[in-house]
Amino acid sequence: MENKPGIDTICVHSGDVEDITYGGAVSPIYTATAYAYAAGANNPYPRYFNSPNQMNLAKKVARLEGAEAALIFGSGMAAISSAMLSVLKTGDHIIIQNQIYGGTRNFIQKELDTFDISFDYFNDENEIEGLIQKHTKLIYLETPSNPLLELVDLKKIAKIARAHKILTMVDNTFASPINQRPITLGIDIVIHSATKYLGGHSDITAGAVATSEKLLQPILLKARNFGGSLADQTTWLLERSMKTLNLRVQKQNHNAQQLAEYLEAQEWIDQVNYPGLKDHPQYELAQSQMSGFGGMLSFKLSAEVPAQSFLKNLRLIKDVLSLGGVETTMLSPSLTSHSLLSDKERAEQGISSQLLRLSCGIENYEDLVLDIQQSINNIE
Numbered sequence: 352m353e354n355k356p357g358i359d360t361i362c363v364h365s366g367d368v369e370d371i372t373y374g375g376a377v378s379p380i381y382t383a384t385a386y387a388y389a390a391g392a393n394n395p396y397p398r399y400f401n402s403p404n405q406m407n408l409a410k411k412v413a414r415l416e417g418a419e420a421a422l423i424f425g426s427g428m429a430a431i432s433s434a435m436l437s438v439l440k441t442g443d444h445i446i447i448q449n450q451i452y453g454g455t456r457n458f459i460q461k462e463l464d465t466f467d468i469s470f471d472y473f474n475d476e477n478e479i480e481g482l483i484q485k486h487t488k489l490i491y492l493e494t495p496s497n498p499l500l501e502l503v504d505l506k507k508i509a510k511i512a513r514a515h516k517i518l519t520m521v522d523n524t525f526a527s528p529i530n531q532r533p534i535t536l537g538i539d540i541v542i543h544s545a546t547k548y549l550g551g552h553s554d555i556t557a558g559a560v561a562t563s564e565k566l567l568q569p570i571l572l573k574a575r576n577f578g579g580s581l582a583d584q585t586t587w588l589l590e591r592s593m594k595t596l597n598l599r600v601q602k603q604n605h606n607a608q609q610l611a612e613y614l615e616a617q618e619w620i621d622q623v624n625y626p627g628l629k630d631h632p633q634y635e636l637a638q639s640q641m642s643g644f645g646g647m648l649s650f651k652l653s654a655e656v657p658a659q660s661f662l663k664n665l666r667l668i669k670d671v672l673s674l675g676g677v678e679t680t681m682l683s684p685s686l687t688s689h690s691l692l693s694d695k696e697r698a699e700q701g702i703s704s705q706l707l708r709l710s711c712g713i714e715n716y717e718d719l720v721l722d723i724q725q726s727i728n729n730i731e
């Protein structure tokens with residue numbers, strides 16, 4: 352047998368901090384902000400991203416992503432901003448997928464502009480080559496996208512980027528490393544909002560970057576200057592959460608697949624968006640680049656169902672923001688994540704007020720269906 356641990360073993364054990372004082376079974380938390388000075392050594396200091404808990408959890412993330420190295424951040428946006436600003440400088444140009452997380456979009460439009468970094472959005476990946484300029488440094492992607500679960504072809508885009516010596520960065524938050532490992536498809540840098548699946552219990556704000564040793568160095572230097580590190584107590588909590596990452600995500604995948612199939616069969620629903628459905632326009636691409644289809648889906652209620660009453664009637668499924676937790680949640684993108692877009696922009700992107708986004712938790716599927724059924728039955 353090959354000596355290669357399985358995914359659950361990696362989740363549980365990779366990057367353990369060994370308790371050499373007491374021999375405890377779990378990682379101790381090192382909360383020190385002052386460590387003995389050693390000349391020439393990588394002296395730990397939490398803002399340097401090199402405390403024992405930070406360094407060890409980074410190994411778990413890197414291992415899961417198939418990356419050489421990783422860094423743990425105080426939030427997904429700390430990871431995104433530090434990584435972007437470490438590879439970009441004044442005068443550079445970036446190519447960005449149109450459907451990306453609102454906070455990232457805001458960062459690009461508000462912050463990068465002050466560095467005279469220009470950008471172009473693409474809707475279709477076939478537009479990418481035509482958008483490349485002499486100073487294009489980065490292609491920024493997010494797949495599957497929010498809230499329509501559209502995919503971009505990571506292998507194909509990585510190949511185009513390499514041919515032009517352009518770096519690629521993927522926000523892998525929605526898929527999690529359980530369902531998608533962009534680095535194994537040729538992508539250079541992977542970003543996570545660990546607030547979502549990696550944390551998985553809706554109680555931690557954190558972020559991560561995974562990449563090669565070589566690309567990590569400039570990101571580390573920037574990150575130390577920007578100061579967006581994660582406190583060791585929270586780093587430890589994130590480590591504990593990640594021990595069950597595969598178990599949780601497998602159950603979330605399962606619930607999402609079953610719910611997508613259930614919803615698709617209901618006559619009060621016009622459309623279900625889930626990469627695991629055979630009639631998803633990119634089902635084949637999903638099969639080739641994802642090892643699971645994820646816990647996120649969205650669906651469009653037919654015109655006669657009032658979306659707000661449907662949401663309000665839910666008892667088990669929570670109408671709350673955010674995603675990736677063990678509890679199933681539902682929200683209206685047009686009122687939340689995409690509320691700042693104009694009606695015209697939302698219409699162009701296919702985000703109507705009848706569209707709802709579902710983040711599947713780990714509850715029993717049958718209870719989730721019962722909740723949806725009672726909600727629809729109780730609409731006056």
Ligand SMILES: *Cc1c(COP(=O)(O)O)cnc(C)c1O
Pocket residue numbers: 426427428429452454455493522524525543544545546547556557558
């Ligand atoms: C939440 C989220 C982010 C931002 O992460 P924070 O932890 O809130 O800073 C980035 N990308 C995606 C896809 C997200 O869902």
